[in-house]
Amino acid sequence: MKKETLLTGDRPTGKLHIGHYIGSLKNRVTLQNSELYNSYIMIADQQALTDNARNPEKIRNNLIEVALDYLSVGINPSKSTIFIQSQIPELNELTMHYLNLVTVARLERNPTVKSEIKERNFNMSIPAGFMIYPVSQAADITAFKANIVPVGEDQLPMIEQTREIVRSFNNIYKEDVLVEPRAILPKEGLGRLPGIDGKAKMSKSLNNAIYLSDEPDVIKNKVMSMYTDPNHIRVEDPGTIENNTVFIYLDAFCNEIDKLQEMKMHYQRGGLGDVKVKKYLNEIIQAELEPIRNRRKEYEKNLDYVYEVLKEGSNNARKITSNTLRDVRNAIGIEYFK
Numbered sequence: 479m480k481k482e483t484l485l486t487g488d489r490p491t492g493k494l495h496i497g498h499y500i501g502s503l504k505n506r507v508t509l510q511n512s513e514l515y516n517s518y519i520m521i522a523d524q525q526a527l528t529d530n531a532r533n534p535e536k537i538r539n540n541l542i543e544v545a546l547d548y549l550s551v552g553i554n555p556s557k558s559t560i561f562i563q564s565q566i567p568e569l570n571e572l573t574m575h576y577l578n579l580v581t582v583a584r585l586e587r588n589p590t591v592k593s594e595i596k597e598r599n600f601n602m603s604i605p606a607g608f609m610i611y612p613v614s615q616a617a618d619i620t621a622f623k624a625n626i627v628p629v630g631e632d633q634l635p636m637i638e639q640t641r642e643i644v645r646s647f648n649n650i651y652k653e654d655v656l657v658e659p660r661a662i663l664p665k666e667g668l669g670r671l672p673g674i675d676g677k678a679k680m681s682k683s684l685n686n687a688i689y690l691s692d693e694p695d696v697i698k699n700k701v702m703s704m705y706t707d708p709n710h711i712r713v714e715d716p717g718t719i720e721n722n723t724v725f726i727y728l729d730a731f732c733n734e735i736d737k738l739q740e741m742k743m744h745y746q747r748g749g750l751g752d753v754k755v756k757k758y759l760n761e762i763i764q765a766e767l768e769p770i771r772n773r774r775k776e777y778e779k780n781l782d783y784v785y786e787v788l789k790e791g792s793n794n795a796r797k798i799t800s801n802t803l804r805d806v807r808n809a810i811g812i813e814y815f816k
Contacts, residue, residue: 479514481513481514481515481516482514482515482516482625482626483515483516483518483622483623483624483625483626484509484515484516484517484518484624484626484627484628485518485519485520485618485619485622485624485626485627485659486502486506486517486518486519486520486627486628486629487519487520487521487522487563487618488502488520488521488522488544489522489523489525489526490521490522490523490526490537490540490541490543490544491526491530491536491537491540491682492540492543492682493540493543493544493547493682493689493690493691494543494544494547494689494690495680495682495687495688495689495690496671496680496687496688496689496690496763496767497670497671497680497687498547498690499551499690500664500671500730500731501630501664501670501671502628502630502664503547503548503551503553504551505628505664505665506519506553506558506628507551507552507553509628510553510554510557510558511554511557513557515626516559517557517558517559518558518559518561518622518624518795518798519548519553519558519559519560519561520561520562520563520618521541521544521545521560521561521562521563521788522563522618523537523538523541523562523563523564524563524564524569524614525563525611525614525615527607528605528607528608528611529598529600529605529608531605531607541562542781542784542785543691545560545784545787545788546691546774546777546778546784547690547691547774548560549773549774549777549784549787550690550691550770550771550773550774550777551690551770555787555790555791559791559794559795560787560788560791561788561791561792561794561795562788562791562792563618565792565795565796566621566792566795566796566799568621568796568799568800568802568803569614569617569618569621569799570617571803572617572620572621572799572802572803572806573610573613573614573616573617575647575806575810576613576616576617576643576647577610577613579643579646579647579650580613580639580642580643584639584642585609585610585612585613586609588612588635588636588639589635590612590632590633590635590636591608591609591611591612593632594608595608612635612636612639612640613639613643615636615639615640616639616640616643616644619637619640619659620640620643620644620656620657620659620802621798621799621802621803622795622798622799622802623656623657623798623802624657624659625657625658625659625660626659626660626662627640627659627660627661627662628661628662628663628664629661629662629663630663630664630670631663632670633661634661637659637660637661640658640659641658641659643656644656644657644658644659645658647806647809651809651810652809653805653808653809655802655805655806655809656806671726671727671730672723672726673686673687673723674686674687674688674700674701674703674704674705674723675704675705675723676704676705676721676723688700688701688763690767690770690771690774691771691774692767692771693771694764694768697760697763697764697767698760698764701756701759701760701763702753702756702757702760704723704724704727704756704759705723706722706723706724706752706755706756707719707722707752710745710752713748713749713750713751714748714749715748716746716747716748717745717746717748717750717752718746719742719745719746724752724755724756724759725742725745725755727759727763728741728755728758728759728762731759731762731763731766732759732762741755741758
């Protein structure tokens with residue numbers, strides 16, 4: 479059976495946290511080990527520079543942190559090609575060709591772009607590179623002729639824009655050169671984890687994240703400080719599990735389904751304190767993250783190997799993207815000196 483091609487990745491703006499792990503990293507390992515896919519995993523440093531151009535050190539420093547997190551969760555370089563976006567110059571030329579097929583108005587209507595512009599408080603000072611990053615993302619996907627892209631629901635508009643570009647290109651140049659990708663969403667209940675403060679997003683800037691590399695005492699302190707039901711004041715009070723951060727995390731991490739269900743019922747009828755629930759959550763998260771943290775420490779001792787993985791992965795990725803660019807240039811008719 480022919481393997482499908484999968485592309486995914488992360489912006490290197492900080493160490494990866496358990497939200498990344500539950501939302502995507504854990505599933506990437508499962509997909510790579512299924513041997514049904516050719517997996518390409520991108521560290522999107524150019525995309526990160528669209529809103530960090532004046533602080534490139536942040537991106538350079540965090541690039542290796544993301545690579546360490548990848549390897550420590552079990553992404554295997556012999557099964558997944560890990561590469562750095564900026565080391566693939568073909569992506570830039572593809573972006574240029576695709577920009578001619580997209581209007582400014584269409585970019586401005588992209589719900590994901592609108593949301594992220596508001597989140598970053600750009601107002602009218604929007605970097606042009608940031609505005610066009612859906613087109614850059616389309617180049618990333620189509621360069622590998624990826625037909626599978628694991629994303630969260632908030633990224634679906636980006637995939638749809640890529641599909642539009644693919645259809646436009648193939649229609650205009652009368653060649654089925656590009657492949658329309660389809661999105662794979664996380665399993666129900668395994669989407670974005672809220673921050674430990676109960677806010678919708680876990681992030682470094684909000685200081686509300688548990689990182690994969692956090693030490694045990696740091697994890698414990700963060701878990702014990704987590705937001706719960708504000709009306710569950712006394713142990714005997716009935717508690718609410720809906721939108722209760724601790725129970726959201728338990729749903730994501732706990733494999734003891736019957737025990738968790740019993741705990742939920744106990745909490746709802748009263749008689750179960752938040753401290754006891756948090757201690758249980760701490761035990762589960764510690765057990766999940768300990769082997770990841772230990773592997774990371776081993777890779778930290780051999781950074782030359784990590785850089786070699788990135789270099790080799792980027793070189794292998796270029797072999798694929800150069801073929802796609804050749805096909806695109808041939809379809810447009812700009813290979814003048816064949």
